[in-house]
Amino acid sequence: MAVAELRAQEPRPAASLNPFRVRGTALPPNVLLAAKIVTLVFLVTGGWRLTSPFVPFVGFLGDIASQATFQHTLQALWLIAAASLLLNQLVRPSCLILGGTLLLAQLSSMAYRTNNLTFTALLLLMIGLSDRNTAKLLIRAQLVVLYFWAGTNKLLDANWRSGAFFESWVGIHAYGPAYKHLADLLPSMVLSTIASWAAILTELFISVTFAIRRLVPMGILLVIAYHSSLFLVTGTTFTMFWFSLTAACVALVDWPAVAPTVKYGEAARFGRIAQLLERIDLGHAFAWERSDGAELELVSGEERLRARDALARVLLYHPTIYLAFYALAAIQEPARRWAAAVALAIAAYAAVQLVSRMLNSRSQVTRVTAPADVP
């Protein structure tokens, strides 16, 4: 145990070139992981090609260079910053360049600007402007602004309030027939109106959860559940939206400051899985310790978890799993709804854990206070 703790606290070389490593930089590990996820997805999906100017929002961006020169310059900057970030070098300036070039590309082309790319750019900019103390606050603030206005925009729109938008939108997509079948069981427009108001209230409520610190875990679960449900039903990630929003949630998870220690015995329960997880721990996110017959155990600071809870936490803090999951989900193929199903299952498990923890802490408080209440 003492050896394991020593290994966990051992100072590691800062700025390791290992792309799977997320510790030892100016950013908190999971915030750096979130930036790497977004960057990786952008690479896999070909987003790094960016754009050439077309009817720019800022006039001179269309005139400063030829279209090809402008685009190639942005691409070169983006790719250099991506390599730098993935290799843990100058991580904050790299995020600023990644977000800045993406924002500049959108300012240079009316046709290229989308909400999902704007959010991706701003998430990277917020990470680039943050440090270990401010990262979560800035990302939360960005999410509050996004969801407050997304909900408010719908609320102020008569076609959203009446369900007219939803009725048309659902009608032109491939999942229309299933929706239509359900809608036929109800009076005209009722289902569309319910769905519209559900979206409006969900988005406004999410903005509240990120504004109040103790509600952040609920906000994370809502974002994953809401966007993964949309992904599951529609089969689309809405380009970068699903990736960037869920990555932002990864950045907001409570993450151990020091690499947790994992003890396990190969023959014990979850031993084989732990062995596999150790093998794929390419970024040395954990201090692994094997001992015969020992039950799987994770020690992180004061916290000591066993068996299934320990396994869940190892999966939660395992950067290689995140990077592999997002890279696979980013590959364009028709059956990628699996990623949404996985995300929903994780959110459901986390929600059960959160509720049971709340109930446990409440019952402990009741037990402690009960004697004083007895006359």
Added chain:
Amino acid sequence: MTSRRSRISLAVAVAAVILLAQVGINIWQHAAGGTRYFAWAPNDYLVTYDLQVSAGGRPLTPEEIQSRYRLDLTNRLGEDTKAKLRLAKVERYVFEDPPQELKDRIRRYEQTKGKHDAARVTLVYQFDGGREQTWLWPS
């Protein structure tokens, strides 16, 4: 130490300006009316439309129109869908931003890069399945 602190403060100040700018842009875009540029309105609009363009008296093909305005002219509206949603028969394409942004893009292109082409544009569209409307350039 002091310079480090002030550098951090500067970064947070820049982030705060970016956040406040978003609030300002959202208010401005709502007050301005029909557009939602850099405002948060993800997938909130549905425009079904058809676009006919001629340049120098010659009708342009859908491929030429697509390239001219960088629009996605994938034909996404089948006859069954149009009948169910009571959309105009000519409408074939889908645009998922406010209709004013579609008009802005065409108008600004024709006022700048395409100003010597003497283009004539006819846009027939419905917004969120509402009434059929026609927009012409030059108006």
